Amino acid sequence: MTTLVVAEHLQGRLREITLELVSAAKELDGPVAVAVIARDPASLTEMVNVEGVDEIVNVRVEPEEFESDVYQQALAALIADRQPEVTLLGFTINSMGYGPAVAVREGLGFASDVYGLAQDENGLVATRSFYGAKVSAEIEFPGKRQVLLLVRPTAWPPAQGSGSASVSELAVETAGSRARHLDFEQVAASDVDITTADFLLSIGRGVGEKENLPQLEELAGKMNAILSVSRPLVDAGWMPNGRQVGQSGKTVKPKVYLALGISGAVQHLAGMKTSGTIIAVNTDPEAAIFNVAHYGSVADLFDVAEELDKLF
Amino acid sequence: MKIVVCVKQVAALGDEVEFTPDERDVDPDYLDYALNEWDAYATEEALRLRERLGSDGDEVVVVSAGPEQVEEAMRRCLAMGADRGVRLTLDGPTDPIALARALAPTVERESPDLVFAGVQSSDSVQAATGTALADLLGLPRVAVVTKIEWDGSGPARVNRELEGGLVDVVEVDTPALLTIQTGINEPRYATLRAIKQAEQKEIEVIEPEAGGEPAYRIRRMFVPSRGEGAEMLDGSPAAVAQRIAEIVRERLQ
Secondary structure, eight states: OOEEEEOOEETTEEOTHHHHHHHHHHTSSSOEEEEEEESSTHHHHHHHOBTTOOEEEEEEOSOSSOOHHHHHHHHHHHHHHHOOSEEEEESSHHHHTTHHHHHHHHTOEEEEEEOEEEEETTEEEEEEEETTTTEEEEEEOTTOSOEEEEEOTTSSOOOOSBOOOEEEEOOOOOOOOSEEEEEEEEOOOOSSOGGGOSEEEEEOGGGOSGGGHHHHHHHHHHTTOEEEEOHHHHHTTSSOGGGBBSTTSBOOOOSEEEEESOOOOHHHHTTTTTOSEEEEEESOTTOGGGGTOSEEEESOHHHHHHHHHHHO | OEEEEEOOEEEEEOSOOOBOTTSSSBOGGGEEEEEOHHHHHHHHHHHHHHHHHOOTTOEEEEEEESSGGGHHHHHHHHHHTOOEEEEEOOOSOOOHHHHHHHHHHHHHHTOOSEEEEESOOTTTOOOOHHHHHHHHHTOOEEEEEEEEEOOSSSOEEEEEEOGGGEEEEEEEOSSEEEEEOTTSSOOOOOOHHHHHHHTTSOEEEEOOOOOOOOSOEEEEEEOOOOTTOOEEOOSOHHHHHHHHHHHHHHHTO
16 A cells, blocks of 8 residues: 655744644555655755655746645656655645645545554444534445545654655646735734743633633633633634634643633644643533543533632 | 635534444434534635625525535524525535545536635534645635735635634635634624524435545444543632642742
8 A cells, every 4th residue: 555645834934733643654564755845845854864764756936825726736646656645734724725625636535533443354434423523433435546635734743764765856847826825914913922821821712701811811711821712713703813722722731721611622632632730620520621621520611610710 | 716615514412422432423313513613714705705796696605515404504604694605415524534525526516706614614624625626626715814916807816724823824816715713703603593594495405426435434432541531620619729729839830
């Protein structure tokens, strides 16, 4: 079984997910090839040449940054040329823009947010979550000779150690791009940097009403914690993006992460699960946050917050 | 101008779960249904574009696939202000690639100027149907859009939200398919009157053309193990708070 990994990069830097994909690929038998699709792929070759990579395939394309049409054409050409049984991309914003298009066009087996991989007598078995991550499923790909999977970030550790991969090139003709990168913008900077805090008090949808925010802000102050939030509170416009923990916000690793009323969407967990000590309070005993928490309590966050308020 | 919005009725699990006898899905008795959160934002964005640019005869059409009960979710979009709906009869859940194949002929028939879909569905989180559909329709696409600037013709300028708070500004030719991220707007609540009126709006029901093979098959569903397991703090809120305070003070020493 040959596995093809597509490297992801941004502003000239390799993204960590690429090395995580190499670790995922190593779980399967057979050679691992990493494709680098870039204007100057050679500049990234050294960084992807880690232990376990057998071949690096450089694909030169015109745009400097990601463009979905270009990546779709390049990946289709790679699959046609190298005939990998399994192709792994990160479950990232970029991959969402072209991975499923390649799968439907080329008739591949497909699944995204995959966090487990195995092989048995029936072929490839991938594991992913359903129904708010409350249940998982093993899925298989009957009748599919080739499969494309989008892999959950942080599900595998990044591959390390220097490798001895051969480096080759694949020439790909790409037609014009119908969705063109113009510029990058940084979302408005935050008043605080949640990524350097030792102690985050993090709140989520369970807060319910905007009117309930001040008492939790006050509690965070008393506890000497920095207040952070999950995505729904940013979407509602209650808190700035800079306070958001998760894939589309910040990745944090405080000594203590106290989550009040956060159910634990996959994208949120990816941003905080390596925190030192995770304490979660949620009314739903099946909430996915309890899967990563060290301490948990099935309780109303306001009942607990009120009592905490007396102790600090 | 016509905008097609692809929406999904999603299923959520409560506190308990039982599986079907073949263990390939959750017993539907344990599921609650609602309009996918992302799709409410997509519908709102379509309505706002129409209100800003539109003229008489413009349409926002919601398209969905599923059994009759998914019309409940579609009615919510109609109550927000969408003009009509098209439902493809489809039994039970399907994978995003097969779903895109089922939706494509119907969306194509509408010849829309823009197609919107939510980034992902809360029950399956594949983030794939929209992008697959765009390919089948031959449309350019941008995934995970948080802002749209468009004057009704020619390319649109859209923001794509990357990881870590970085925004990619993209120029996309139209017609195009955009997958819409939460937070792009504030979806409106429908008034009681609008909900009543939505009952009268047309939902056309279509048998899908035979789809392709599924992209995957579920072998077995199960409740994931709780990692090393969280130590559960029991007792009154006061007792729980006491323990949390102890843990926090100890770890921050």
